[in-house]
Amino acid sequence: MTAASLTHADVRTRWRWKWLLLRRASQLVILALFLLGPWAGIWIVKGNLSSSLTLGVLPLTDPFLLLQVLASGHLPEATALVGVGIIVAFYLLVGGRVFCGWVCPVNLVTDGAAWLREKLGLRARARPPRATRYWLLATLLVASAVTGMAVWEWVNPVSMLHRGLIFGFGFAWLVLLAVFLFDLLVTSRGWCSHVCPMGATYSLLGAASLLRVRADRRADCDDCMECFRVCPEPQVIQPVLKGSEQGIGPVITGINCTNCGRCIDVCDQDVFRFGTRFHNTMEAS
């Protein structure tokens, strides 16, 4: 077969890793920036995902951490408030759960579990509702208010993994192993898509974000189900992909879409693309 005779679909089948690889690069580069200091003495970023300082000027603070601190009854100093403001502004634009897909190190663990789960052909044993995370979020803020402590930080696998890599694990790897096994053996995409209250906070932030995956060419969908197979939150795709008859526009507006772009990668029909939330009309598709 010569290059000229390759059809468009062939090319798609050969190279379907663009967004996945970009996403891995983003996760690893961000992790590397944090690790350059302690490992190589190059201090570009200090701290960890809970709160950090970049180049001595840019403070960043995690919104869920700050919510716990506020709930516990402590009004933080300006640095943390500015830091959380910058984070909120950024994720309001690009989509809250971009954090989950493009930054959070636990995604590497849970994506690994999802990959292995599929290789081994394991079936889901429990299907906790996806709303669990919001109830947990609310419970934890109440618990922080009652106890005066940031309670989730005693078990939070996200901060534990990141802090562990930078400051030393102790037994924190056990918590990550538990998350991996939970995702592998108990619930498909269990942690990130059902339980994590940090991701839940980010999802609320992204409710009105500009950057969205759009199913502009959904008319071309040939029901191969690849996007549902790879999507960590397939409930956000379903109403849009099949929504033209119900008058639903082509923009994936579900707040739990992580903008991972994997559906764009795997679709042989080029149904999906990144775009904005505007022009969410029937004519756009």
Place this chain on the structure above:
Amino acid sequence: MTACGAALLGGFVTLYARGASALPAQALRPPGALDEDAFLGACVRCGLCVRDCPYDTLDLARLGEPVATGTPYFVARQVPCEMCEDIPCVKACPTGALDPELTDIDDARMGVAVLIDQQTCLNFLGLRCDVCYRVCPLIDEAISLELDHNKRTGKHTRFLPTVDADACTGCGKCEAACVLEVAAIKVLPTALAKGQLGSHYRLGWEEQEKAGESLIKGIIDLPDRMPNGGGVR
């Protein structure tokens, strides 16, 4: 159903957090740390204080260590606080878990040094070790040497290291420097180390000074009897 499950999970986490938040006496918080209860609400465990400590005194607790996981602490006997004048750890804290009101390091109260074992302290044994006294950043204020008669020899003086809890910052340099196998002087959490007077107690000599005169008027001065039949003065 979901709400109950989430509440249950949250409840377990809270119980665990409460159980795992007791601070052992050897673990000291950085300068300016809020009271332990408030600190555990305010600290986001980012480690910026650890990074800006020029002496690698501070560390973040790892899971399995007996300190709330991820929170900063130091063990005086290993690496004490060097009491930097510009207090970089407090400046680095983004949330104020280390209180930015602390601008003079001498006002820090990380704990209180206590000469806890008089049976092994070399100065109490009558020697002139003096190391804790010499290394104290607030020498003659936080630790002074009080003179005392050496009853064992009958003719020497003991120089007893004595801590003034009002001046001690709890930096732990004395504990780190103690020459014994196990330090005779240790920094303890203030709540462990300090007693407290009853709130209704008044110290007569202080009240007298404040009032400029004795608070009890017309006190009858009884005659003092001199010893050895020396009569009445």
